[in-house]
Amino acid sequence: MASKTETYYPPYMGAEPYIHLCFSDRDERKVRPLLRQLLLRGCRVWYCVGYSRDRTSGNARSQRMLGAGLTVLFLTDSARRDMELKNQLLVCQKARQPILVLNTDGGDGGLSLGLTGQFSSVTPGTNASELVGAIFHSPYFSQLYRGDPLPVYDRLWLRRISVLLIVLALLLAGGAGAYRYLNPPAPPPQEEVAPPEDAVLFQDEALREAVRFAIGGGPITEEAVAELESLYLSQLPENPKELALLPRLTTLILSEAAAQGAPEQPELYDSYTLIVAGGDQP
Numbered sequence: 222m223a224s225k226t227e228t229y230y231p232p233y234m235g236a237e238p239y240i241h242l243c244f245s246d247r248d249e250r251k252v253r254p255l256l257r258q259l260l261l262r263g264c265r266v267w268y269c270v271g272y273s274r275d276r277t278s279g280n281a282r283s284q285r286m287l288g289a290g291l292t293v294l295f296l297t298d299s300a301r302r303d304m305e306l307k308n309q310l311l312v313c314q315k316a317r318q319p320i321l322v323l324n325t326d327g328g329d330g331g332l333s334l335g336l337t338g339q340f341s342s343v344t345p346g347t348n349a350s351e352l353v354g355a356i357f358h359s360p361y362f363s364q365l366y367r368g369d370p371l372p373v374y375d376r377l378w379l380r381r382i383s384v385l386l387i388v389l390a391l392l393l394a395g396g397a398g399a400y401r402y403l404n405p406p407a408p409p410p411q412e413e414v415a416p417p418e419d420a421v422l423f424q425d426e427a428l429r430e431a432v433r434f435a436i437g438g439g440p441i442t443e444e445a446v447a448e449l450e451s452l453y454l455s456q457l458p459e460n461p462k463e464l465a466l467l468p469r470l471t472t473l474i475l476s477e478a479a480a481q482g483a484p485e486q487p488e489l490y491d492s493y494t495l496i497v498a499g500g501d502q503p
Contacts, residue, residue, distance in 0.1 A: 224249065224270045230256040232267045234285075238365040239265035240356075241289035241313070245306055246270060247299040251325075254349035255295065262353065263370045272305065287316050291361050294322045296342075300334075307334055314340070319361040323352055421446050421466055428458040432467070453498070457482045461489060474498055 226249050233239045242259075244252045249270060259266050267289060273279035286292075292313045300306055313320060320340035325347045345355040356362055419441040423429035429441070435452055436445040451472035452464075457479050464470060472494045475483065480497045483489055 226250075226253055226256065227270060229253075230260060230266075232269070232285075233265040234267070235265070237265060237368065238290050238363065239267050239288075240362075240366050241286050241292045241318075242266050242268040242295065243292055243306060243309060243313075244268070244295035245297065245299040245303040247303070248295060248297050251297070251347070252295050255352050258349045258353045259356075260371045262357075263367045264353075264356075265366055265368060283312065286313065287318065289318065290363065290366060291359075292318055292320045293356055294320060296322050296324050296328075297326055298328060301329065310334055310336060321356065321359045321361050323355060325352075423463050423466065425458045425460060425463055427456050428454070428463055431455070454479050457486060457489075461486050464492070472496060 230253065242252070242256070256266060256268075267285050269282050269286070273282055286309060292310070294300065294310065310320065314336060317339065320336060322336070322340060322342040324342050324344040327344050339361075341359060341361065343355045343359070345351040419429075420443055421432075421441045423432060423441070431452060431454055432441055432446065432449070433439070435449055439445075446467050447469060449467050450469050451474060452467065452470055453474040453476075455476045455478065457475075458464065464473075470493065473489065474496045476498055480495070483495060489495060
């Protein structure tokens with residue numbers, strides 16, 4: 222199973238000239254910025270992480286390691302105590318492969334590792350750009366190890382993009398909520414209430430509404446008018462014969478204005494008891 226470093230920064234497996242980046246497994250996270258910068262600048266880099274599982278994979282690793290034109294050692298205190306790493310360096314040295322030591326902590330520059338012969342030690346610090354500069358300016362480095370810059374995708378940028386998308390989603394959700402708060406939806410239009418359907422029809426509007434008021438509102442039904450014995454009128458009906466639709470009506474209570482017109486409709490005196498509101502019968 223590939224490590225995280227191998228997933229995001231795959232080792233070079235082609236046949237063109239390349240360098241071998243050697244580091245302790247404990248420094249895997251520290252070396253990722255350097256790997257990223259090297260790949261962005263088109264440098265072909267092979268490296269290995271962990272131990273070989275069997276002889277076949279071990280032989281394949283040795284062939285890739287010895288096939289490199291230059292070994293670059295990422296030297297730390299962990300690397301000085303890593304016996305597997307020391308064995309790799311001695312194999313490279315025996316094959317007369319040039320070795321460039323990046324002394325990142327300023328400690329022993331390579332003698333404690335048993336290095337002799339063709340090796341160089343520099344102390345550029347831990348900044349990835351400075352480390353790349355030290356590699357490219359080394360007398361052992363060749364432009365043959367470089368090709369086209371490679372796109373790299375690391376967890377940092379993926380995390381930043383994920384956070385940005387989450388923030389944008391929250392802002393959009395908050396903006397939508399604020400918009401709904403500031404612009405509430407219009408209430409649904411109220412349905413027009415249909416006028417009551419009357420079973421007893423009066424052509425005179427004033428008389429019709431007077432009857433409706435007398436029965437307590439609602440439709441004018443035969444049952445309702447059958448109980449009506451008195452009726453208040455604010456004005457006389459134009460056609461007094463419509464009063465015959467109220468079978469039990471016996472009394473008309475007239476406003477003063479209506480009472481003044483009563484003499485013009487003498488038939489009212491014959492059929493009903495007339496009472497003036499607030500006064501005597503005219």
